[in-house]
Amino acid sequence: MNQNTPAHQEELPPSAITEAQMKAFSGQRLFSLHWEIKVLLYLGVLLLSTGLGILVYENIDTIGHQAVLAFIAILSAGSFFYCYKQSAPFSWNKVESPNPFFDYILLLGCLTFISFIGYLQFAYTVFGTKYGLATAIPLVVLFFSAYYFDHLGVLSLAITNLAAWLGITVTPMRILSDNDFSSYRLIATGMGLGIFLLVLALISQKKNLKAHFAFTYRNFGAHIFFISCLAAFFIGYNLPLTWFLVLSAFAAYMWITAYKEKSFYFLLITLLYEYLGLCTIVIRAFAEINEIYPSIMFVIVSAIFLCYYLIQLSKKIKHDRVQ
Amino acid sequence: MIAYNKQSLDSLSIQETARKALFDKYIDQAAYDRIIAAHPVSFYMPNIFARVGLYILTWVAVLFAWGLVGLLLFTSINEEEILYGIAFLFAIAGFFMLELFIREKKLFRAGIDDALLLSSCVALTGALHFIYRENGVMIAATVCIVSLLSTARYADRLMASICYISFLAAVFLAMMPEAMAAIPFTLMGISLAGYFACRKMLKSFSLRHYSNIFTIVSILSLCSFYVAGNFYAVKTLAPVVPLPGLFWALTLVTPLVFIYLGLRKKDVILLRSGLIYIAAAVLTVRYFHSVLPLASAMIVAGLVLVALSWWLIRYLKTPKNGFTYEPLAYPSATDKLNISGLIISQTFGGTHQPSGGDVQFGGGSGGGGGASGDY
Numbered sequence: 001m002n003q004n005t006p007a008h009q010e011e012l013p014p015s016a017i018t019e020a021q022m023k024a025f026s027g028q029r030l031f032s033l034h035w036e037i038k039v040l041l042y043l044g045v046l047l048l049s050t051g052l053g054i055l056v057y058e059n060i061d062t063i064g065h066q067a068v069l070a071f072i073a074i075l076s077a078g079s080f081f082y083c084y085k086q087s088a089p090f091s092w093n094k095v096e097s098p099n100p101f102f103d104y105i106l107l108l109g110c111l112t113f114i115s116f117i118g119y120l121q122f123a124y125t126v127f128g129t130k131y132g133l134a135t136a137i138p139l140v141v142l143f144f145s146a147y148y149f150d151h152l153g154v155l156s157l158a159i160t161n162l163a164a165w166l167g168i169t170v171t172p173m174r175i176l177s178d179n180d181f182s183s184y185r186l187i188a189t190g191m192g193l194g195i196f197l198l199v200l201a202l203i204s205q206k207k208n209l210k211a212h213f214a215f216t217y218r219n220f221g222a223h224i225f226f227i228s229c230l231a232a233f234f235i236g237y238n239l240p241l242t243w244f245l246v247l248s249a250f251a252a253y254m255w256i257t258a259y260k261e262k263s264f265y266f267l268l269i270t271l272l273y274e275y276l277g278l279c280t281i282v283i284r285a286f287a288e289i290n291e292i293y294p295s296i297m298f299v300i301v302s303a304i305f306l307c308y309y310l311i312q313l314s315k316k317i318k319h320d321r322v323q
Numbered sequence: 324m325i326a327y328n329k330q331s332l333d334s335l336s337i338q339e340t341a342r343k344a345l346f347d348k349y350i351d352q353a354a355y356d357r358i359i360a361a362h363p364v365s366f367y368m369p370n371i372f373a374r375v376g377l378y379i380l381t382w383v384a385v386l387f388a389w390g391l392v393g394l395l396l397f398t399s400i401n402e403e404e405i406l407y408g409i410a411f412l413f414a415i416a417g418f419f420m421l422e423l424f425i426r427e428k429k430l431f432r433a434g435i436d437d438a439l440l441l442s443s444c445v446a447l448t449g450a451l452h453f454i455y456r457e458n459g460v461m462i463a464a465t466v467c468i469v470s471l472l473s474t475a476r477y478a479d480r481l482m483a484s485i486c487y488i489s490f491l492a493a494v495f496l497a498m499m500p501e502a503m504a505a506i507p508f509t510l511m512g513i514s515l516a517g518y519f520a521c522r523k524m525l526k527s528f529s530l531r532h533y534s535n536i537f538t539i540v541s542i543l544s545l546c547s548f549y550v551a552g553n554f555y556a557v558k559t560l561a562p563v564v565p566l567p568g569l570f571w572a573l574t575l576v577t578p579l580v581f582i583y584l585g586l587r588k589k590d591v592i593l594l595r596s597g598l599i600y601i602a603a604a605v606l607t608v609r610y611f612h613s614v615l616p617l618a619s620a621m622i623v624a625g626l627v628l629v630a631l632s633w634w635l636i637r638y639l640k641t642p643k644n645g646f647t648y649e650p651l652a653y654p655s656a657t658d659k660l661n662i663s664g665l666i667i668s669q670t671f672g673g674t675h676q677p678s679g680g681d682v683q684f685g686g687g688s689g690g691g692g693g694a695s696g697d698y
Contacts, residue, residue: 051621
């Protein structure tokens with residue numbers, strides 16, 4: 001909608017700018033088709049890869065495993081070769097992608113590589129019963145590609161695969177539905193993974209090793225830790241105070257770092273997760289002595305207080321940069 | 324009529340234009356600073372994350388306050404009628420606080436006002452229960468009037484959308500059993516009238532503070548126009564479609580007309596609407612006729628899309644006829660949060676957990692409609 005401003009908005013006060021500037025601005029501006037074309041390209045890649053997948057699945061009897069494997073391998077190798085040829089030399093800083101297709105072809109290469117390893121295991125059980133190995137190899141390739149070719153999408157893919165390797169689902173829409181949070185092993189894994197990702201974020205920032213990856217690491221890490229911690233808190237509810245202390249300690253750490261970096265995004269999610277924990281513990285405590293009004297009062301007053309606090313905070317941190 | 328300070332609204336729109344002009348390098352930093360200094364805005368407008376947080380927290384406070392008061396009153400007077408009286412009380416209190424915050428605290432799109440407005444409207448609609456009493460047309464009409472008044476006073480986009488949709492719903496429900504055959508044409512007529520009225524009012528100087536409203540309603544009216552003429556929608560309404568040829572033509576041609584007009588007039592709303600409804604048209608055709616097996620259809624469509632976008636990017640490398648591939652709008656919060664990365668990991672990376680014995684590798688349940696959030 002940005003391009004679609006009504007005519008009266010385009011007029012700036014003549015006192016502030018020169019006539020020529022005004023004419024240039026209110027005259028014909030270029031019309032960008034950037035996002036439209038990108039969405040078309042993305043849809044095309046999605047349809048193509050899914051369609052190929054279905055076609056192979058339906059005709060596996062006539063095609064044969066070798067042919068399918070060979071095709072996937074060629075596709076993957078070709079994509080990686082193209083990326084290798086096209087990409088700018090490796091650097092620990094941010095590298096711009098050389099052309100608009102680069103990102104998609106790299107994505108295609110990575111996805112087909114995952115399929116290749118999976119197919120190898122499915123058809124020939126190459127890795128035997130070492131299922132971990134079958135997921136660990138794509139994992140390494142994904143992380144390597146994310147760093148070597150500087151691709152945030154592949155990095156997100158690598159992190160989700162890392163979590164899957166450990167047995168957790170972290171894709172945004174399924175993080176709450178697909179995980180069995182009643183097992184403490186899973187909760188512990190989640191918290192460990194969260195901390196590990198945060199350490200990675202810290203390293204990439206401090207050592208300046210792809211510093212722009214830090215946000216993705218920290219985002220995944222914080223959410224995974226908070227959700228695991230709250231899951232332990234809600235489901236077991238054996239040691240509410242202990243878990244609440246763990247939650248609060250982590251929240252305090254997140255708060256301090258976010259405050260230092262003036263990241264309102266992390267301040268907000270920390271505040272909301274911690275508030276959820278706090279309300280739960282208060283409501284449960286009053287419920288044990290069969291009281292409900294004090295806890296309702298508490299929620300109302302604390303919510304209003306937090307609103308007030310957020311307003312003060314947002315006057316201090318005005319921008320909406322995330323890190 | 325509008326609750327917000329008009330001068331600040333004007334300054335805000337000037338500042339916004341100046342920001343774009345600066346981003347496009349039409350003016351320099353000094354000119355920009357002069358413009359900002361000459362047009363101060365008195366509103367409290369927090370950043371997007373603070374707005375989200377305030378919105379959630381206000382809803383929490385409002386819901387618990389409703390619960391508290393309702394619990395106290397309902398336990399002492401155990402009658403159903405009292406609930407509507409309580410709802411009316413909530414609505415009054417909500418609007419009173421909203422007015423107070425806007426006047427005294429200068430809140431503008433700050434999360435608190437968004438939440439208070441929506442919650443008060445919900446309470447008011449509930450309180451007006453005596454008007455409609457389970458009657459569908461009257462419910463829709465009540466919602467429409469409440470949201471229309473809120474739109475006029477607060478120029479809120481959500482309220483305007485609710486108003487438009489509930490108006491269509493009221494018309495639809497009123498015509499439902501008797502005048503069913505005329506429904507598609509009536510709705511299309513209303514949509515067209517709504518669209519052209521919005522385009523016209525968008526240019527009106529005296530209604531300039533409502534420009535956002537007219538934009539969102541024109542998007543919705545294009546949508547309702549397409550849906551009203553869509554073959555699938557008509558078919559669900561009436562098992563035997565009269566004039567099938569006409570509705571098929573509307574299903575297939577409307578998106579193309581939208582795209583054509585969008586490109587000709589350089590209108591991003593028409594263009595994007597057309598692109599979305601092309602997908603809808605394809606799905607509609609596939610629902611009734613299996614032209615190709617699913618896999619082949621996907622491969623063909625994928626190839627066409629990739630080739631088309633590849634060609635377009637090549638073609639627009641240097642701007643042609645005022646079109647370009649370069650991104651022109653300044654980066655939004657979506658870019659900063661790396662939403663595209665999340666979409667990729669959601670749609671492609673459907674990695675199931677390797678649980679215990681059996682192998683499951685990522686077949687990728689390519690479900691998530693990833694391609695929307697770009698308005």
